[in-house]
Amino acid sequence: MAKTHLYTGYVATAATIIQHYDGATPLNDFLKKYFALHKKFGSRDRRQITNLCYCYYRLGFAELGLDTTERILLALFLCSNDPHEIISELRPAWKENITASITEKLALIGYPFSIQNIFPWQDEISEGIDATAFAESHLIQPDLFLRIRPGKKEQVIKKLDAAGISYTQPMQDCIAIANNTKIDTVIELNKEAVVQDYSSQRITGFLQTIKSEISNPKSQISVWDCCAASGGKSILAKDVLGNIDLTVSDVRSSIIHNLKQRFTAAGITKYHSFVADLTSSTANIKFLVPDIIICDVPCSGSGTWGRTPEQLHFFTAEKIDYYSNLQKQILQNVLPHVKQGGYFLYITCSVFTKENEEVVDFILANSKLQLIKKEVLIGYDKKADTMFGALFKHDEKFTKYTYIE
Ligand SMILES: C[S@@+](CC[C@H](N)C(=O)[O-])C[C@H]1O[C@@H](n2cnc3c(N)ncnc32)[C@H](O)[C@@H]1O
The missing domain is CATH 3.30.70 (Alpha-Beta Plaits)
Structure with missing residues (x-):
């Protein structure tokens, strides 16, 4: 009885949090603030309530008709693979099937639940992505x-x-x-x-392609990571390509500050950095014409919602066009910086065609670049993110870099 009371209380608290959370800040930050205000919850309580909230959002757009409490319990059942005390206590009929597959669980519960409903934009996703497997992957916390x-x-x-x-x-x-x-x-x-996520690490393959094509790999290669954030791709480029002449930029000065701290820890001391909004003209950096541009654009992040399922829950279809247009605006300003014989690496952590293949078409239509390869980097079968990469080359032979005067 005491346990029933405790667990019912956890579910009720999770339901209250969900009612007040509007997706404006990361769920993790919201929960931290909530628990800082409500000190009665110990670490075990916080862990349980946090898990209930995350499970709720993992259902995405499925079963929105259920009341919040019922939806939390359904989500907990579907997201758990090991015996779970809350399910055992509050839904004993489900207890025996906690280790069953999702399909078996769905047959048992009798709700008209479709896995596809978790992620409703099935018609918008890039070729090669298994829509059902991708939708189902949101029920599992990535590694x-x-x-x-x-x-x-x-x-x-x-x-x-x-x-x-x-x-x-x-x-x-x-x-x-x-x-x-x-x-x-x-x-x-x-x-x-x-x-660094598994799929993000697979960007190595694109960098190795460039490395193998460069006739004199001993000469220093210049790289501009133009949406660098805290420098994940820059550190990867350094590790794969060796002694590069690195320039990093981002629209946020705070993230460039984080990058500098991270580079110090990573032992990267020689690089150039600046803050730039690449939706505006880049006239003041026209001298920057590196051998390789890495353009890991702002995107919907739809390939990473297994980590942040609240973003799936609050996503609206208009945002796909918003990001696709933002990417094209950035590209219009960055593409002129690709030198003859230089490389351009386009990256998203999105599963949407409009941010992936459609942008590849845009690049081909608006530049002298040729596509070397493009790939959807599937991660949902590895408890990882799903990403997209496309490598282009300016159609001239690779030469040592020359800056525009
Ligand atoms: C996907 S993240 C980059 C991740 C990073 N490359 C890494 O590996 O960690 C995209 C970055 O683009 C930046 N960004 C967004 N809008 C921008 C703009 N208009 N100009 C330049 N950078 C922008 C964001 O601040 C964000 O840090």
């Missing part, structure tokens, strides 16, 4: 991925083993660990390994 930096493999593995952290290695230099692992106390983040 945390580390990319081991060059020469650090042995020491990282030793430290993980010593700390008793279980991990898998889905790819060379890539480590997958449970999402809640406190890794920053175990390894030196950014120096020994960076936190």
Whole structure:
């Protein structure tokens, strides 16, 4: 009885939070503020309530007709793979099936639930994405991925083993660990390994293509990471391409500040940085004509909603056009900086055609670039993000960089 009361209270608190949350800030921040105001919740309570809220948003656009409490319990059942005390106590009829597949669970509960309803924009997604598998993946919390930096493999593995952290290695230099692992106390983040999603790490393939094409890989290659954020792709470029002449920029000065701290930890000391809104003319940086431009554009982030399911819940279809137009506006200003023989790497963490293939068509129509390869980087089968990359080359032969006077 006491347990029933406790767990009913957790569900009621989660329902209250959900009622007040409007998606304007990340759910994680909202929860932190909520718990700071409501000090009666201990760490165990906070963990349970947080999980209930996240599960609720993992259902996306499915079962919106249910009342909040019922939807939370349904979501918890579908998202749990191990026996769960709240389900055992509040929905004992479901208890035996907690480890069953989603299809089996759906047959049991008897709601008219369709997995596709979780993610309703099935007609808008890029070719090669399995719409049902992608929709279902939102029910599962993604893993945390580390990319081991060059020469650090042995020491990282030793430290993980010593700390008793279980991990898998889905790819060379890539480590997958449970999402809640406190890794920053175990390894030196950014120096020994960076936190970087599995699909983001696969951008390595594009960089290796460029490296293999450059006739004299010993000469210093100039790279402009034009939407750099805290520099994930820049550090990757440095690790793959070696001694590059790196320039980074972003519209947010605060994120460039974070990048500088991260670069210090990563041992990257020589680089140029500036703040720029690339939707405006880039006339004041017309001298910048690097060998490679990495353009990891602002996007819907729809390939990453397994990590932030609240964004799925609050997403509206108009935003797809908003981001597609923003990307094209940025490209109009950045594409003139691709030099003859230079490379342009376009990246999104979106699953939408309008942000991926349609933008590739836009680039081809508005530049002298040729498409070398494009790829949807599927992550939903690896508890990872899904991304998109397209590599272009200016149709002239690769030459050592020359700045416009
Ligand atoms: C997807 S994130 C980049 C992630 C980063 N490359 C990484 O690997 O960590 C996109 C970045 O574009 C920046 N951005 C958004 N609008 C922009 C604009 N108008 N001009 C330049 N950068 C912009 C955002 O601030 C954000 O940091």
